[in-house]
Amino acid sequence: xRNKIIFLxxxxxxxLSLQAQEYRWKVGFDYFFDNREYKKSSYDIPQTMNGIWxxxxxxxxxxxxxxxxxGVNLLKIPGTDxxxxxxxxxxxxxxxxxxxxxxxxxxxxxEALPNYSDFFFSDSVNNFMPLMQGFxxxxxxxxxxxxxxxxxxxxxTPEARESFFLGLSGKASRGIFFGDFQSYLFHYAGTKPGNxxxxxxxxxxxxxxxxxxxxxxxxxxxxxxxxxxxGLERDRKADIxxxxxxxTARADASFWGIGTENTFYAGDSRMRLYPEYGxxxxxxxxxxxxxxxxxxxxYVNLIETGRVSCRLNCNLHFTEGNMLFQQTxxxxxxxxxxxxxxxxxxxxxxxxxxx
Numbered sequence: 001x002r003n004k005i006i007f008l009x010x011x012x013x014x015x016l017s018l019q020a021q022e023y024r025w026k027v028g029f030d031y032f033f034d035n036r037e038y039k040k041s042s043y044d045i046p047q048t049m050n051g052i053w054x055x056x057x058x059x060x061x062x063x064x065x066x067x068x069x070x071g072v073n074l075l076k077i078p079g080t081d082x083x084x085x086x087x088x089x090x091x092x093x094x095x096x097x098x099x100x101x102x103x104x105x106x107x108x109x110x111e112a113l114p115n116y117s118d119f120f121f122s123d124s125v126n127n128f129m130p131l132m133q134g135f136x137x138x139x140x141x142x143x144x145x146x147x148x149x150x151x152x153x154x155x156x157t158p159e160a161r162e163s164f165f166l167g168l169s170g171k172a173s174r175g176i177f178f179g180d181f182q183s184y185l186f187h188y189a190g191t192k193p194g195n196x197x198x199x200x201x202x203x204x205x206x207x208x209x210x211x212x213x214x215x216x217x218x219x220x221x222x223x224x225x226x227x228x229x230x231g232l233e234r235d236r237k238a239d240i241x242x243x244x245x246x247x248t249a250r251a252d253a254s255f256w257g258i259g260t261e262n263t264f265y266a267g268d269s270r271m272r273l274y275p276e277y278g279x280x281x282x283x284x285x286x287x288x289x290x291x292x293x294x295x296x297x298x299y300v301n302l303i304e305t306g307r308v309s310c311r312l313n314c315n316l317h318f319t320e321g322n323m324l325f326q327q328t329x330x331x332x333x334x335x336x337x338x339x340x341x342x343x344x345x346x347x348x349x350x351x352x353x354x355x
Contacts, residue, residue, distance in 0.1 A: 021062045024069070026336035028055035032127045033329040040322040043286045051127060052076045057090055061338070067094045069107075073131060088131055104135040112136045112149065115169060116182050117263065118295075119229065119248075120205060120284050123328070134164070143178065143213075146170035156192035163188045163280075173213070178225075181208040188281050199237020201273065203281050206230050207248060221259075223252040229265060233273055233281075244268035246291075257301035257348040265293045287319045294318040301348065306340075308333045 030053040038046045057071030075086035092105025103112065109132040113121070138147035147169055154163035164187055171180035183206040190198040211225025226249045233242040246267020253260055270288040273281060287293045296316040303310035308331075315326040 021060065022338070024059040024061055024067065024336065024338045026055070026057045026059075026071075026334060026338075028057070028334040029053070029332065030055075030130075031329075031331040033327075034123060034127065035327045037325040038317075041287075041317075041320065041324055043289045043319065049124070049127065050078055051085075052078065053130065055090065055334075065095055065097055067096070068092075069094065075128075090131065099140060101138045102136070106131055106133045107136070108132075109151065112147075113167075113169075115171065115180070117207065118285050119207060119263070119265070119288060120182060120184060122283065122285050125283050132165075143171060143173035154188075156190065158191055158193065161189060161191055161198060161280075176212045176214050177210075178213050179208075179210040180225075181206065183207070186281065186283065188277070199235060201236065201277060201281055202232065202234045204232040205284070209248060209250065211250070219257075220255045221253070223250065225250045229267070231270060233271070235273055235276070240273070242268075242272045244270045244272070246270075257304060259299055259301075261297040261299075263295045267291065287317055290319050292319075303331075304348070307335060 031051070033048075033050040035048045036044070036046055038044045052075070054074045054076075055071060057069055059067050059069035061067040069090065069092055071090040073086075073088040073090055074084045075088075076083075077085045088106070090106055090108075092103050092107040094107075095102040108130060109121075110126060110130050112132060118126075132149070132151035134150035134152050136147065136149040138145055140146060147167075149165075149167045151165040151167070152163075153165065154161055156162035165184050166187070167182075167184035169180070169182040171178060173179075184204070186203040188201045188203070190200065207227060207229045209225040209227025211223065211227075214220075214222045226247070228245065229248050230245045231243065233244070234240070244267065246265050249264045251260075251262045265288060269291050271282045271284075271286070274286075274289060285293075285295070287295070294317075296318070297313055298315070299311050299313045301309065301311050310331045311329070313326075313328040313330075315328065317324040317326065
């Protein structure tokens with residue numbers, strides 16, 4: 001026992017004596033408000049959701065590329081009697097160079113997968129489940145990259161079923177032209193020990209697109225693309241499989257903090273196993289259960305600085321012959337001792353109300 005203690009102290013001492021050692025800290029804050037007027041929909045329910053996340057985190061970095069972070073994500077839902085409605089551990093190792101990023105542990109999925117459409121992860125998933133537990137590996141940055149990742153979302157117990165994601169995505173750009181893809185496989189299995197009432201199901205999605213993307217120095221940004229969304233939905237126990245395929249199109253534009261993001265889908269109905277499994281198997285936008293769907297987001301960035309962002313949205317959903325409304329407000333702020341805030345040259349007229 002004594003030898004083990006001496007060995008442990010030696011390991012800790014060697015870590016603390018590493019060259020170029022740095023101590024890091026970060027405090028993040030996120031607020032979301034999401035009001036959904038979906039009374040006419042048979043795919044989703046009308047409701048209002050909001051929440052406050054606080055993310056204190058510390059870390060130790062060495063040799064310029066290696067860091068171990070630890071912290072906690074605390075969720076407070078306004079209106080409840082709880083001091084904190086949820087607490088999640090943040091704990092991961094990070095290796096980062098100008099061209100490679102690797103993370104393993106429990107870390108932010110919002111930071112790791114910003115390129116994924118809400119066809120894959122709905123707003124509710126992003127708001128209430130902001131962490132992934134597994135690994136993330138990316139080569140390249142900005143407009144040219146490829147990444148692979150795993151997120152273990154359910155550990156098998158006598159009551160809980162095993163589930164996990166395996167994902168792959170990437171983007172290649174040259175000038176104003178680009179091609180990109182996003183994909184994942186969600187594996188939903190049984191309990192441990194096994195329960196004969198449960199089988200194994202999978203949901204696989206792949207969206208590939210090509211288009212043009214333009215960014216100008218006068219704060220105008222635009223994007224046009226077309227592509228396909230293919231998938232596999234399988235229930236092994238029932239021996240049922242569906243292979244939906246559809247056409248997608250995207251048109252985005254923004255100027256001086258005011259913008260619109262539009263995504264269209266037309267093709268086979270998706271989420272065919274939803275009546276049986278619901279959100280346990282499907283994590284994406286529920287309006288894809290229809291054969292056609294148009295999502296049109298209109299927003300204004302009320303605050304946009306290197307440390308703080310505040311966006312107000314009015315989202316329109318055209319589905320089942322109806323137009324549904326959604327209003328959202330998101331506020332994010334963070335401060336740390338290791339990153340350089342992005343410089344913003346634009347000063348929108350409405351930002352004066354915060355001065």
